[in-house]
Amino acid sequence: MDISIAELVKRILPLPYYLHVMDKYIDLHAKFKYGRVQHALAATMQDLRKNFLLLIVQLESQAMSAPQFGLQKLWFYLHPSLNTMAALASLIDAITAAEELAGLTKPGREQSEPKSEAVKKKPATFTRGGGLALSVLCERLLSFSGDPVLKALYAQLLSSSAVPYNATLATWIHSGEIFDPFDEFMVVETRGLNRDEFVGAYNDVYWEHRYTLRHDYVPPFLSVLQDKTLLAGKYLNVVRECGVAIPEPNVRYDHYRAETGHTAATTRPGVMSDVVVAMGGERFVEDIETAYGYANHTLLGLLFKDHHLMERLRSVKHYFLLDQSDFLVHFLDVAHEHLLKPAQDVGVEQVKSLLELVLRDPAASPGTNKYKDDIEAELSTSPLVPRLMKELQKNGGRASMSGSGDRFNLADSAIDEPEFNGIEAFQLKYTAPFPVSLIINKKVLLKYQLTFRHLFQCKYIERQLSDAWREQSKSGLYTRSKRFRASRRRTSAFLANGYEDRRDDVGSDRKDEEEEESMLMSRMCALRTKMLHFMQQYMYHVGYEVVEQLWQKFEEEVVKADTIEDVIQIHLEFQDRCMKECMLSNAEMVKAFRKLMSICTEFCRFSLSYTRYHSPYSAETEDGIGVPAGLGHSSHPSALPERVCNEYIAASGGTILSFEEARRKLESLEQQFSRHMRVLIEILKYYGATEAALFASLAARLDYNHFYARLPPDLSIVVTAPTAARFSELF
Numbered sequence: 017m018d019i020s021i022a023e024l025v026k027r028i029l030p031l032p033y034y035l036h037v038m039d040k041y042i043d044l045h046a047k048f049k050y051g052r053v054q055h056a057l058a059a060t061m062q063d064l065r066k067n068f069l070l071l072i073v074q075l076e077s078q079a080m081s082a083p084q085f086g087l088q089k090l091w092f093y094l095h096p097s098l099n100t101m102a103a104l105a106s107l108i109d110a111i112t113a114a115e116e117l118a119g120l121t122k123p124g125r126e127q128s129e130p131k132s133e134a135v136k137k138k139p140a141t142f143t144r145g146g147g148l149a150l151s152v153l154c155e156r157l158l159s160f161s162g163d164p165v166l167k168a169l170y171a172q173l174l175s176s177s178a179v180p181y182n183a184t185l186a187t188w189i190h191s192g193e194i195f196d197p198f199d200e201f202m203v204v205e206t207r208g209l210n211r212d213e214f215v216g217a218y219n220d221v222y223w224e225h226r227y228t229l230r231h232d233y234v235p236p237f238l239s240v241l242q243d244k245t246l247l248a249g250k251y252l253n254v255v256r257e258c259g260v261a262i263p264e265p266n267v268r269y270d271h272y273r274a275e276t277g278h279t280a281a282t283t284r285p286g287v288m289s290d291v292v293v294a295m296g297g298e299r300f301v302e303d304i305e306t307a308y309g310y311a312n313h314t315l316l317g318l319l320f321k322d323h324h325l326m327e328r329l330r331s332v333k334h335y336f337l338l339d340q341s342d343f344l345v346h347f348l349d350v351a352h353e354h355l356l357k358p359a360q361d362v363g364v365e366q367v368k369s370l371l372e373l374v375l376r377d378p379a380a381s382p383g384t385n386k387y388k389d390d391i392e393a394e395l396s397t398s399p400l401v402p403r404l405m406k407e408l409q410k411n412g413g414r415a416s417m418s419g420s421g422d423r424f425n426l427a428d429s430a431i432d433e434p435e436f437n438g439i440e441a442f443q444l445k446y447t448a449p450f451p452v453s454l455i456i457n458k459k460v461l462l463k464y465q466l467t468f469r470h471l472f473q474c475k476y477i478e479r480q481l482s483d484a485w486r487e488q489s490k491s492g493l494y495t496r497s498k499r500f501r502a503s504r505r506r507t508s509a510f511l512a513n514g515y516e517d518r519r520d521d522v523g524s525d526r527k528d529e530e531e532e533e534s535m536l537m538s539r540m541c542a543l544r545t546k547m548l549h550f551m552q553q554y555m556y557h558v559g560y561e562v563v564e565q566l567w568q569k570f571e572e573e574v575v576k577a578d579t580i581e582d583v584i585q586i587h588l589e590f591q592d593r594c595m596k597e598c599m600l601s602n603a604e605m606v607k608a609f610r611k612l613m614s615i616c617t618e619f620c621r622f623s624l625s626y627t628r629y630h631s632p633y634s635a636e637t638e639d640g641i642g643v644p645a646g647l648g649h650s651s652h653p654s655a656l657p658e659r660v661c662n663e664y665i666a667a668s669g670g671t672i673l674s675f676e677e678a679r680r681k682l683e684s685l686e687q688q689f690s691r692h693m694r695v696l697i698e699i700l701k702y703y704g705a706t707e708a709a710l711f712a713s714l715a716a717r718l719d720y721n722h723f724y725a726r727l728p729p730d731l732s733i734v735v736t737a738p739t740a741a742r743f744s745e746l747f
Contacts, residue, residue: 146200355438
């Protein structure tokens with residue numbers, strides 16, 4: 017054959033192959049399992065195939081009737097169709113490659129068949145379901161946007177094949193229902209999900225799992241709007257579940273635009289706008305934005321007006337953040353003895369009943385006790401610090417404690433958590449009704465519970481320190497009139513007469529013991545005052561400088577929120593800042609603070625047991641009744657009985673110590689508390705300069721007048737008043 021004729025024939029021969037590829041694709045993808053999007057694409061290709069075959073018929077008629085019809089004229093008429101058929105074959109190869117990656121088909125192309133370059137290059141954007149073909153078409157449209165002919169071809173294919181997908185999308189965003197018989201939509205409803213199975217967690221778990229987003233099914237043109245698409249339909253379902261009638265789309269959207277002044281959304285500039293234009297232009301984006309805005313506006317009104325969201329958030333703040341913790345005082349009065357038991361031995365139902373009794377008291381928190389029926393007591397199964405560290409690691413906080421000992425001398429500050437008793441395990445449970453549970457969900461409640469457990473233990477330690485003061489005052493071991501009275505008499509006689517008064521030599525050893533014991537009690541009172549000052553300053557910091565300040569800003573931002581996502585985000589930010597400024601988001605602060613709490617707890621046990629055992633009123637009287645009539649039993653449930661026996665002291669966690677053992681124990685507690693207070697103040701100053709100025713303010717109050725800063729580095733000096741012997745040696 018002539019070379020020019022052979023070259024011309026070679027240019028025409030790919031057309032039958034492209035037609036063969038189209039026939040195979042149309043026959044294969046007309047099957048049921050490929051879904052409506054593939055059906056629509058195959059139908060569009062079939063229309064193009066019909067047009068091409070019509071051209072072939074016309075050319076055949078001319079070849080049969082016109083003798084002058086030759087290869088040159090044949091090529092003239094087929095040349096425009098060659099690029100179109102090649103583009104379609106390349107598109108089919110790309111879709112076939114994507115299906116093989118998705119596992120929808122087996123490699124069906126024989127090795128002998130030539131493949132276009134599209135098969136060798138896998139699609140950059142890969143999805144499944146109905147978005148598979150749409151993603152390949154979007155990629156092709158953006159890749160060939162410089163060729164007007166191919167751009168128009170791919171835009172036509174994308175527009176026609178997306179019709180069934182857009183129909184499912186419109187049904188979802190406008191009515192909250194999914195019509196997806198071929199399982200190709202990006203939002204999936206979990207079928208067979210029984211609401212009764214989520215009785216305890218129905219409020220948040222059910223709605224989180226009922227409708228979910230399949231990210232690998234999202235076509236590229238919806239990737240930016242995927243969250244709004246999901247939430248628009250989900251929120252409509254929430255509104256319908258609450259019994260609110262939803263009007264027709266035209267009526268409700270007109271009312272929504274008139275009420276809120278909502279304007280039409282515009283597409284973002286860039287290459288993706290070509291895809292959006294092919295999908296229906298700005299109306300495509302406008303429908304999603306309007307449906308999303310209407311669903312949010314309706315649900316926000318439902319939450320704030322009908323379900324009183326702000327009042328419920330205030331009740332959560334009242335109970336979990338202890339803005340008015342008077343109910344805790346009454347609760348500890350009646351439940352203290354039960355909570356002192358090991359956690360596994362505490363009767364949960366009994367604690368629940370006692371808390372309910374306290375909350376139902378008409379005099380308890382009038383005006384803020386509206387939602388008391390939603391509060392319930394429960395016991396945690398794990399100590400606070402491990403649970404807090406786990407939450408910090410999950411949220412990316414400073415949970416690692418390794419390496420922090422070098423900067424702040426925390427290497428020897430291992431947290432000796434007290435026995436895991438009911439005090440450590442006690443927490444509150446809040447049952448938020450639907451749809452308030454969308455805001456107050458499990459994740460939110462977990463952070464509130466961690467914060468409450470910490471503050472509750474701080475309140476308990478503050479209470480124990482106050483009880484220690486009361487017991488020291490009642491004991492009679494420490495009075496100002498007893499201190500150094502013999503020394504004062506001897507000194508007065510020496511100064512007045514020039515000689516010492518020896519009338520008190522009888523029983524002087526006993527008096528010296530009383531003075532030394534009184535001196536020990538004065539040191540105990542001083543240490544207790546330091547600890548109480550530490551706890552009270554921290555609780556003041558939490559209550560007035562953190563919670564109240566952040567809550568005022570939180571309420572202002574929530575009222576201005578436009579969407580449910582904004583409310584959820586503002587709430588989470590409020591919680592995170594609360595935990596951070598309450599020193600619960602930094603492992604170094606948690607370690608130093610919890611160590612001080614354990615020292616305070618140990619001191620309370622030591623002080624109570626020593627004071628009770630050595631009190632002159634704890635011995636039995638001759639009639640065996642117990643204490644004198646003027647010192648009757650305290651009505652406070654946390655107070656131990658006045659007649660103390662060794663077994664009772666041991667059972668309450670205390671130990672019976674001699675005077676010398678008590679002195680060494682007290683000196684150890686003094687040094688430990690001062691050392692760890694200096695470590696905590698150093699940490700607060702560091703993070704006060706780098707993160708939040710509130711920490712520096714708290715450090716200044718804890719280290720008032722630079723008391724701890726002026727202590728010697730080794731803390732070996734213990735300030736004591738001179739004993740009687742040392743006082744007499746001065747003269």
